[in-house]
Amino acid sequence: MKMRVKLYGTLSQRFPGYQHTQGIEVEIPDGATAKGLLVLLGISECQGAVVVMEGRILKADDKIRCGVQVHVFQALYGG
Amino acid sequence: MKLIRVNMNEKTINIEDVPQDYMGLGGRGLTSIMINAEVPPKCDPLGPENKLIVAPGFLSGTPLVNTSRISIGAKSPLTGTIKESNAGGTVAAALGGLGITAVVIEGQAPEGELSFLRIDKQGNASLVPAQGYKGMRTYQVVEKLLEAYGKKTSVLCIGPAGEYKLTAASIQSSDIDGRPCRAAGRGGLGAVMGAKGLKAVVVDQGGKSADAIADPETFKEAAKAVAKAIREDHMSGKVMPELGTAGLVAPVNSMGAFPSYNARKGVLEGWEKISGEAMAKLIQERGGNTSHMGCAQCIVHCSNEFVDKQGKYVTGSLEYETIWSMGGMTGIDDLDTIARLDNLCDDIGVDTMSTGVAVAVAMDAGYKEFGDREAAIEMVEEIGKGTEFGKILGNGPAAVGKHFSHTRVPVVKGQSIAAYDPRAMLGHGVTFATSPMGADHTAGNVVGAYLTQQLDPLKKEGQVETSRNLQIATAAADCTGLCFMAVVALTTPEGGEAFLKVINAKFGTQLGPDDIPGMGIRVLKAEREFNRRAGFTNQDDRLPRFYYEEPLPPHNTVFVISDEEIDSTFDF
Numbered sequence: 001m002k003m004r005v006k007l008y009g010t011l012s013q014r015f016p017g018y019q020h021t022q023g024i025e026v027e028i029p030d031g032a033t034a035k036g037l038l039v040l041l042g043i044s045e046c047q048g049a050v051v052v053m054e055g056r057i058l059k060a061d062d063k064i065r066c067g068v069q070v071h072v073f074q075a076l077y078g079g
Numbered sequence: 080m081k082l083i084r085v086n087m088n089e090k091t092i093n094i095e096d097v098p099q100d101y102m103g104l105g106g107r108g109l110t111s112i113m114i115n116a117e118v119p120p121k122c123d124p125l126g127p128e129n130k131l132i133v134a135p136g137f138l139s140g141t142p143l144v145n146t147s148r149i150s151i152g153a154k155s156p157l158t159g160t161i162k163e164s165n166a167g168g169t170v171a172a173a174l175g176g177l178g179i180t181a182v183v184i185e186g187q188a189p190e191g192e193l194s195f196l197r198i199d200k201q202g203n204a205s206l207v208p209a210q211g212y213k214g215m216r217t218y219q220v221v222e223k224l225l226e227a228y229g230k231k232t233s234v235l236c237i238g239p240a241g242e243y244k245l246t247a248a249s250i251q252s253s254d255i256d257g258r259p260c261r262a263a264g265r266g267g268l269g270a271v272m273g274a275k276g277l278k279a280v281v282v283d284q285g286g287k288s289a290d291a292i293a294d295p296e297t298f299k300e301a302a303k304a305v306a307k308a309i310r311e312d313h314m315s316g317k318v319m320p321e322l323g324t325a326g327l328v329a330p331v332n333s334m335g336a337f338p339s340y341n342a343r344k345g346v347l348e349g350w351e352k353i354s355g356e357a358m359a360k361l362i363q364e365r366g367g368n369t370s371h372m373g374c375a376q377c378i379v380h381c382s383n384e385f386v387d388k389q390g391k392y393v394t395g396s397l398e399y400e401t402i403w404s405m406g407g408m409t410g411i412d413d414l415d416t417i418a419r420l421d422n423l424c425d426d427i428g429v430d431t432m433s434t435g436v437a438v439a440v441a442m443d444a445g446y447k448e449f450g451d452r453e454a455a456i457e458m459v460e461e462i463g464k465g466t467e468f469g470k471i472l473g474n475g476p477a478a479v480g481k482h483f484s485h486t487r488v489p490v491v492k493g494q495s496i497a498a499y500d501p502r503a504m505l506g507h508g509v510t511f512a513t514s515p516m517g518a519d520h521t522a523g524n525v526v527g528a529y530l531t532q533q534l535d536p537l538k539k540e541g542q543v544e545t546s547r548n549l550q551i552a553t554a555a556a557d558c559t560g561l562c563f564m565a566v567v568a569l570t571t572p573e574g575g576e577a578f579l580k581v582i583n584a585k586f587g588t589q590l591g592p593d594d595i596p597g598m599g600i601r602v603l604k605a606e607r608e609f610n611r612r613a614g615f616t617n618q619d620d621r622l623p624r625f626y627y628e629e630p631l632p633p634h635n636t637v638f639v640i641s642d643e644e645i646d647s648t649f650d651f
Contacts, residue, residue, distance in 0.1 A: 008329040008356060009318050020356065047313050050530060055335040055633055057532060073330040076314055077527030078399065078499070078520065079553065079563040 001066050002027050009074035011043060030066075034058035041072070048075035080290055081179050083204050085196055087275045088127065088186035092204045097180050103586060105137025107163040107557035108602045109181055110152025114161055115605040120613035124156035124267075125244055125274040127187035133174070133235065133280060134182075136560015140175015140289040143302045143581060145309065145565035147171045147374040149235070149252060150557060154613070155266035157246040157433070157475055158492040158517040161609040162266035163557065165521070168252035170233035170282055171560055172375035177202045177286035188276025193242075197228075200283040209278045214239055216426040216463065217251045217259040224281055225257050234259065236279035238428025239463050241269030245473030246493075247433035248273065251425055254373045254382070260395045260422075261373065264430035265494065265519060267475070284375075293587030301584055304577035305569065309378060312568035319381035319564050320370040324399035325355030327498070330530060335633045336503035338496065339407040341436075341443035342489045345503045345631045349412030353402055358383070358414055366390040379564045385418040394422035400520055403498035404435025409442060410449030420459055427463040432520075433475040434459060436495035440476045444483035487625055492517035492615075499526055501622055501638045502631040504536040508638045509546035512620045513648040515606035521557075523550030527567070539639055547648050548596075554606075555599035600651055607649060617646045 006023040007015070015024055026040055034051040043049040051058045052071045064070060080097040100116070101109060110132040122128035131153045138146040149171040155162035174182070179202065188194065195207040212220055217238040224234050233253055240248040248269030251259035263269075292298045310316045318326050328350060331337045335345035351357060359369045365386045373382030373396055382396035397418055405420040406412060424431040438455050441447065447454035461469030471482045476495050480488035489496045491511050497520030501508025506525035514522035523546050528534055534541040556566045559582075569578045575592065583590055610619075626638040 008354075009326055010321050012356075020351075047317075048531070050330075050532065052330065052333045055333065056537075057334065057529065059532065071329070071333050073333070073530065074313060074318055074326075075527065075530035076318060076326055076330065077524070077530075077563070077567045078324065078327055079524040079527075 001030060003066070003070065005037070005041070006071045008071060011047070011049065011072060011074060014042065028064065032064050033060065034062050034064065035060040037064060037070070038072070043072065049073070050075055081202070083179060083182045083198070085182065085184050085204070085206065086186045087184060087188040087277065090206055092206065094204065103137070105139070105180065105558050106134055106148065106150040106560055107152070107165065107554060108598065109134040110150050110163050111161055111602050112605045113181070113183070114152050114154065115609040118154055120154070120609050122154060124154045124159070124271060129154050129271060131184040131268065131271045131275060132181055134180065135171035135175045137558060138581065138585065139171040139560035140178070141292060141298070141585060144306045144376050144378045145374070145562045146560040147376055148560045148562055149263070151250055151263040151268050153268055153271045155268070156244070156270050157267035158494050159613060160492055160515055160517060160615060161606045162268060162516055164263035164265045164268050165557060166250070166252040166261045166263040167374040167562060168233065168254050168261040169284060169375040170235055170252055170280070173233040173282040173284045173286065175560070176284070176289050178288045178290050182280065184272070184275050184277055187274060192276045193278045194276060195279045195281050196277060198280070198282045200286055202286065202288060212278050214242065217428050218426050220279060221253050221257055221259045224279060228281060228283070230257060231284040233282045233284055234279055237269045237272050238426060239465060240428045240473050241273035243465055243470060243473065244270040244273050245429065245462070245470060246270055246478070247430045247437065247473050247475040249428050249430045251428055254395070255375065258395060260425050262425060262430065264432060266516065269428050292585050294584040298581060298584035301577050301580035304573065305565070305581060306378060308571060308574035308577060309565050309568040315379050315564045315568040319379050322355035322359050323369070323381045323383050323396060325358050325397065325402055327399045327526065328354040328402055329356065331499060331526065334503065334529070334536065336500045336536065337403065337407050337498065338489065338500040340410050340449050341408055341439040341487060342500060345500050345633060347407045347410070347412060352412045353406045353414050353417060358397060361414060362386065371395060374562065379562070381564055387415065393418045394425065397421055400498050401431040401435065404432045405455070407498065408435050408439035409455055411452055411455060413452060416452040416455065420455060423456070423459045423463070427459070429462055429473055432497065433495050434462070434472065436476040436489060437472050437479045440479045440485060440488055441472070441483065443487055444485035446483065489623060490518060491622060492619055494518050500631055501626050502636050503634050504529060505539055505638065505640055506534070506536070506542040506546045508622055508626065509542050509640055509645060509648060510550060512622050512645050513546070514550065515603065515610050521553065523553050525549060537634060537636055542640060543644050543648050550603065551596050551599035553599070554602040555595050558598060558602065603649065620645055
């Protein structure tokens with residue numbers, strides 16, 4: 001399925017020409033997981049990338065649903 | 080290792096060696112343990128018995144990077160509890176470079192009398208009359224002081240709010256560029272300084288009498304490893320220099336935990352307009368600086384200089400908590416307005432968080448509409464002018480709630496919550512409820528544990544334990560003078576080892592990893608003992624009722640940690 005993903009933090013720098021209003025279009029197989037999406041995007045774990053869907057942070061094996069907005073963040077701390 | 084004790088009644092200054100009981104302490108550890116030992120817990124926070132203690136971390140003044148946090152402590156007029164509020168800037172390094180462990184302001188000047196405390200490059204301290212600075216805002220104060228004493232001068236000062244003794248008054252700290260844009264904002268310590276009759280602490284930089292390092296070679300080697308860990312960490316080395324703390328706006332909104340419209344919703348409509356990403360883009364387009372060095376010895380550069388459409392400086396550094404309080408809570412999705420409000424607060428000398436929440440409570444009570452930009456600016460201007468309403472606003476959200484007989488006031492022990500709603504991030508509720516400081520974003524911030532998937536923000540399991548561990552770790556870190564950005568980078572095994580090695584090399588000790596939490600527990604015990612003697616009980620460790628009753632969209636959840644679980648937070 002085709003979907004649009006919005007990137008945050010410094011992640012968009014990896015994608016020349018990235019326009020935040022549109023996000024990035026990717027094609028993922030049905031039943032793709034959060035980890036699968038990050039692998040497809042080429043975002044390594046060391047950058048602390050996490051996938052958020054419908055207000056919840058997905059675990060690596062959680063599946064991505066069709067037609068739902070997906071955001072990818074970098075883990076940050078606050079204090 | 081010197082203490083400077085200043086008596087404002089008698090205008091006397093005593094410089095003494097650090098007593099044995101306080102040896103090895105710094106920052107929050109020193110301010111809290113000293114207040115617990117020396118300040119009567121039931122005293123009037125704005126009276127002569129209270130003490131205002133300024134203490135650099137125990138690593139401040141060493142060559143270690145990112146050690147520029149200054150801790151300021153007193154009994155808080157806002158919460159009635161013990162309080163430590165820390166800030167960045169340059170004064171911690173300046174005091175550390177002079178071998179000054181703490182400056183203790185005691186007594187109280189006669190009403191209306193105002194002074195500076197000046198500390199020169201030799202470490203000599205003197206009180207200087209400051210009547211001409213009465214009512215002056217902080218940017219002008221620092222500008223004049225730097226004209227008088229030179230650019231290489233560090234300043235802590237109060238604005239009109241501190242002189243009015245408003246309980247949300249801040250103490251502003253000058254940055255590398257001599258701007259008073261860093262704040263010890265929380266707890267109303269600016270009011271304590273104003274009540275003492277002290278307008279500013281003015282310290283020469285470049286002192287050459289820092290405390291000796293026990294093992295300089297090992298220290299140097301370990302300090303290099305610390306710097307390497309900071310540079311290599313994705314947050315401190317990459318995201319912070321690009322976005323600063325404002326990088327949290329996006330994830331916290333996406334997780335539905337960004338308290339908005341006075342905590343009626345967990346997502347601000349239009350949050351993408353005030354995100355860290357949007358802010359960085361805007362600043363860059365206008366020729367401002369998104370990677371600004373704000374604090375002495377900083378290698379992270381999380382600060383920014385926000386500029387207007389003409390490229391002229393508006394404020395620095397626009398931070399996550401301020402974007403939330405002045406944006407999310409008020410429903411204002413405009414960075415120019417938020418930046419203006421930030422600058423106003425710094426200039427008047429009030430906490431941006433308490434003030435933004437106070438404005439939001441007034442809006443929620445129907446005084447003005449959410450999202451009304453001009454109204455928010457006018458309200459904050461009233462604090463500076465000292466109008467009747469301005470003084471209510473400058474006393475924080477609880478005072479505003481009382482004025483309007485409005486009960487939806489998001490405070491604990493009188494201090495506003497921070498930018499994480501307890502209903503969508505349960506662990507923050509535990510920290511806000513139990514911190515000895517009142518609701519506080521610096522006391523044991525859990526958001527990183529959620530974003531690194533250590534626990535689920537909506538499930539109660541693990542929240543109390545995580546809050547406890549983070550409160551202990553933060554209390555320990557607050558003793559060192561290291562900034563939070565650096566501390567985060569030192570949570571790796573290599574970083575932690577280097578951090579421990581630095582401390583042991585500084586003091587000639589053999590501390591192990593378990594001794595660091597021990598330091599934090601000692602500080603928390605002193606703080607809780609002070610609060611207990613001041614009359615606080617477990618019943619004060621509670622969130623406002625609406626968090627238990629009003630579901631927060633979009634998750635439509637309430638705060639579900641029981642009182643018994645809350646009361647187990649400090650089972651040590």
